[in-house]
Amino acid sequence: MNGNDLMTALSGLDLGYIDEAALELHGKPQVKSESGHETARRTKVTGFRRYLPIVLPAAAAILLTVAVAMPMILRMYKGGLSSSTAPKSDSTGSAEAPALDSGMPFDEEETAGYSEQAAEAEVSEAFMPEDAVSDSAEEVAKSAWSLTSATYFDGCLIIQADGMLPADPGELAYSISEGEETVLAEGVLGDVLINEEPLTLDLTSLELPPGSYTLTIGDESIDFTVQDAPRE
Amino acid sequence: MQDNEIVDLYWARNEDAIVQTDSKYGSYCRKIAINIVTSPEDTEECVSDTWMSAWNTMPEERPAMLAPYLAAIIRNHALTLYRKHHSQKRGAGQTALALDELFEVAGGSSTEEMVDMSLLSEHINRFLSELTPHDRIAFVRRYFYVDSLADIAGALSMSESAVKSLLFRLRQKLKDHLIREGYEL
Numbered sequence: 001m002n003g004n005d006l007m008t009a010l011s012g013l014d015l016g017y018i019d020e021a022a023l024e025l026h027g028k029p030q031v032k033s034e035s036g037h038e039t040a041r042r043t044k045v046t047g048f049r050r051y052l053p054i055v056l057p058a059a060a061a062i063l064l065t066v067a068v069a070m071p072m073i074l075r076m077y078k079g080g081l082s083s084s085t086a087p088k089s090d091s092t093g094s095a096e097a098p099a100l101d102s103g104m105p106f107d108e109e110e111t112a113g114y115s116e117q118a119a120e121a122e123v124s125e126a127f128m129p130e131d132a133v134s135d136s137a138e139e140v141a142k143s144a145w146s147l148t149s150a151t152y153f154d155g156c157l158i159i160q161a162d163g164m165l166p167a168d169p170g171e172l173a174y175s176i177s178e179g180e181e182t183v184l185a186e187g188v189l190g191d192v193l194i195n196e197e198p199l200t201l202d203l204t205s206l207e208l209p210p211g212s213y214t215l216t217i218g219d220e221s222i223d224f225t226v227q228d229a230p231r232e
Numbered sequence: 233m234q235d236n237e238i239v240d241l242y243w244a245r246n247e248d249a250i251v252q253t254d255s256k257y258g259s260y261c262r263k264i265a266i267n268i269v270t271s272p273e274d275t276e277e278c279v280s281d282t283w284m285s286a287w288n289t290m291p292e293e294r295p296a297m298l299a300p301y302l303a304a305i306i307r308n309h310a311l312t313l314y315r316k317h318h319s320q321k322r323g324a325g326q327t328a329l330a331l332d333e334l335f336e337v338a339g340g341s342s343t344e345e346m347v348d349m350s351l352l353s354e355h356i357n358r359f360l361s362e363l364t365p366h367d368r369i370a371f372v373r374r375y376f377y378v379d380s381l382a383d384i385a386g387a388l389s390m391s392e393s394a395v396k397s398l399l400f401r402l403r404q405k406l407k408d409h410l411i412r413e414g415y416e417l
Contacts, residue, residue: 001415003334004315005347010376011308012353017360018300021372022260 054156054200061160061198069164150215150224155204156194157215157224169196175216176206184208189217235298242290249290250283257299261306267378268310268327269317278313282306307376326378333399334375337407338417359409363402370395371402 145163152158166172170190177183185192185206192201201215208226215222233252241249258279265278285305295301314327360368370388373379374395381399385392407417 001338001347001352001417002340003331003336003338005349005352006334006338006356007311007331007375008308009347009349009352009356011304011311012350012356013300013304013372013376014357014360015295015297015300015304017357017368017372018303018376019297020365021369021377022299022303 054158054195057158058195058197058200065197145220147215147217147220147222150222152203152208152224152226155202157201157203159199159201159215159217159222161199161220165196165199169193169199172217174201176203176208177214177216178211184213235295238298239290239294242287243294245291250287253283253286253298253302254279257302260299261302264303264306264377265310267380268307268314270325270327274310274313274317278306278309281309285309303376326380330375330378333403337403338410338415340417355410355413355415356406359406362409363405367398367402370398374399 145161145165147159148162149160150157170188170193172189173186174189174192175183175186185203189199189201192203194200194202210226210228212223212225215224233256238249238252238256241252261279261282262275265275265282266272269275269278282302282305286302289305293301311327318328360371363371366388370384373384373387374381379387381392381395384390385395388395390398411417
């Protein structure tokens with residue numbers, strides 16, 4: 001007996017053993033490489049199903065936002081109406097003086113007050129030093145929202161944030177870094193933003209290997225983890 | 233299409249059976265053949281022979297698992313073709329390497345004794361039943377599918393050298409097993 005006999009006898013292997021070793025050859029779609037050998041093609045979830053993990057939380061978040069934020073917005077709106085009728089302080093500067101001295105009837109003066117209120121902020125900023133303006137803008141940005149969680153899934157990063165995001169989050173600066181110094185990507189959110197509620201970034205182009213990373217948006221940072229892809 | 237439906241087509245002598253088989257297991261069978269014969273032309277010849285064999289044997293047989301059934305058939309055709317092309321020498325490629333390795337287990341001459349192939353297959357199956365699934369897969373991929381060490385290493389998440397030493401140990405075990413079964417190696 002020799003190796004040829006063994007090689008021939010191996011064709012009589014138990015079908016179960018042949019199948020056991022061949023699952024990845026015929027259990028998945030095959031693709032033929034240039035060398036003529038075939039490798040298992042990664043099964044990719046495509047179409048609408050790919051976005052289900054994003055769409056479903058987004059729908060839930062929108063419903064929650066409407067349910068929680070609407071009463072607050074209504075209260076703020078009512079509060080704004082009542083405060084606009086209150087006497088204005090002198091700290092707003094000379095821009096306010098003509099309205100006060102205009103001698104308009106009360107109703108007209110009250111109506112004008114709403115538009116003046118918006119003008120007040122601009123005028124008061126215009127008279128503030130530049131540093132003070134940017135500081136106050138940063139304070140507003142800082143206090144307006146914060147990042148609470150970031151979950152990486154199939155190339156997308158889904159971010160939950162507390163508070164009200166700016167009207168156009170796409171203009172916020174962002175960066176993705178590994179460790180403290182290695183910046184893997186940076187730019188404005190608009191480059192990678194695929195959904196605003198919840199904030200969802202498409203990071204597929206980065207092809208992040210498993211590990212821990214830090215996302216920074218403006219002054220807010222949050223860590224996230226890329227897990228090992230499940231074996232198919 | 234499910235395997236039993238394809239087998240039903242064979243039994244009904246419906247030629248769509250071959251179309252469905254090629255569609256479902258064509259690439260799988262081609263992979264086995266090209267590992268052994270290496271040339272695309274020879275591979276296609278093996279595939280055609282395999283469909284013919286399946287067509288001829290299926291009414292008598294009703295394989296529970298179609299894929300390994302076809303794998304065994306195409307492997308036989310590929311080995312026959314390989315031997316036809318390399319009657320004087322073993323040639324190159326994975327088949328020659330795998331054969332060399334198997335000659336380490338049994339290096340005798342075929343003319344010395346008549347080997348009962350079905351009995352030898354039975355002994356090899358018994359040997360495989362004693363292995364862990366991991367080791368068994370490595371062995372079957374190397375000596376049934378004639379996969380390269382690199383492919384096996386990739387499939388089992390091992391280094392090539394680790395696969396090489398694993399296969400060496402398995403060949404030693406097989407040799408011991410066959411000697412215990414009464415073979416003179």
